[in-house]
Amino acid sequence: MDDAAPLTRSEAQGAVTTLGWRLLLGELVTVVPLDSLAEGAGLLAAVTAELGAEGDAHLRADLRPDRLRLALQHRASGTVTGTDVALAHRVSVVLDRPVAPVGGRRTDPVQELEIAVDALDVAAVRPFWAAVLGMVPQPGDDDALVDPAGRLPAVWFQRMDAERPQRNRIHLDITVPHDVAEQRVAAALAAGGTLVSDAAARAFWVLADAEGNEVCVCTWQERDRPGEVSPAG
Incomplete structure (x- = not known):
C-alpha cells in the first residue's frame, strides 16, 4: 500500500476500528476521557514526542479538562492516507488506555x-x-x-x-x-x-x-x- 495515497472510507475505518478511532469528515478521530488538564497535557506531550515533525502535517489536537480529542488527516490534501493509519496505531500505543470513540464518561460525543x-x-x-x-x-x-x-x-x-x-x-x-x-x-x-x-x-x-x-x-x-x-x- 502506498502510504501517501488516499484511502477509501471503508479502508480507513476498517484499519482503525479496533483501536477506538472513527472516521468523520475525512479525519480519523478519537477522544480520551481525562481527569484534568495536566493529565491531558502530559498525554499530548507524549503523543507529539512520538510523532515528532511528522505530526505537524497530520495531527490536530483539542485539549479540554475532561477530554483530549485527537484527529489525523493529511492536512495538505484533506484526505486520510496510509500514513494516517500508521500514526493512529502509534498514537494508540502511546495512549495505552481505553478511549471513548462513541461516548463515554462525562463527555460524549465524537461528532x-x-x-x-x-x-x-x-x-x-x-x-x-x-x-x-x-x-x-x-x-x-x-x-x-x-x-x-x-x-x-x-x-x-x-x-x-x-x-x-x-x-x-x-x-x-x-x-x-x-x-x-x-x-x-x-x-x-x-x-x-x-x-x-x-x-x-x-x-x-x-x-x-x-x-x-x-x-x-x-x-x-x-x-x-x-x-x-x-x-x-
Whole structure:
C-alpha cells in the first residue's frame, strides 16, 4: 500500500476500528476521557514526542479538562492516507488506555457539524460566505469552506438544478460515528422529529423538527461508490 495515497472510507475505518478511532469528515478521530488538564497535557506531550515533525502535517489536537480529542488527516490534501493509519496505531500505543470513540464518561460525543447551503450558482455565493465568515476553501474540495483556526463548523454548498419553493435553503449536517447513527436518529424522532427520508441511509438520514426545519444525520458509510453525491461527503 502506498502510504501517501488516499484511502477509501471503508479502508480507513476498517484499519482503525479496533483501536477506538472513527472516521468523520475525512479525519480519523478519537477522544480520551481525562481527569484534568495536566493529565491531558502530559498525554499530548507524549503523543507529539512520538510523532515528532511528522505530526505537524497530520495531527490536530483539542485539549479540554475532561477530554483530549485527537484527529489525523493529511492536512495538505484533506484526505486520510496510509500514513494516517500508521500514526493512529502509534498514537494508540502511546495512549495505552481505553478511549471513548462513541461516548463515554462525562463527555460524549465524537461528532462534527457542517452547515449546508443550497445554491443554484455556487460560484456566485461562495465568495460571500468565505468573506463574511473568514473562511478558506477546504483542501481537495473547493465547494466547501473551513475555518483556518479549526473552530467553526465547515460550510459546504449543495448545487440545486431548480428553485425549491417552501424548502429550507440552509440546513445542518451532523456527522456521527457509523455505529451510533441509528441511535441518534431514534433519539431525534423520540424528541418530536419526523423522518423526511431514509432513502440514502446509511450515508445520511434527513430529519425535520416540528416546523419542518431540516437536519441530516450523516456517516461515512455508503460513500465509496463511483458517482455518489450526498450530504457531508
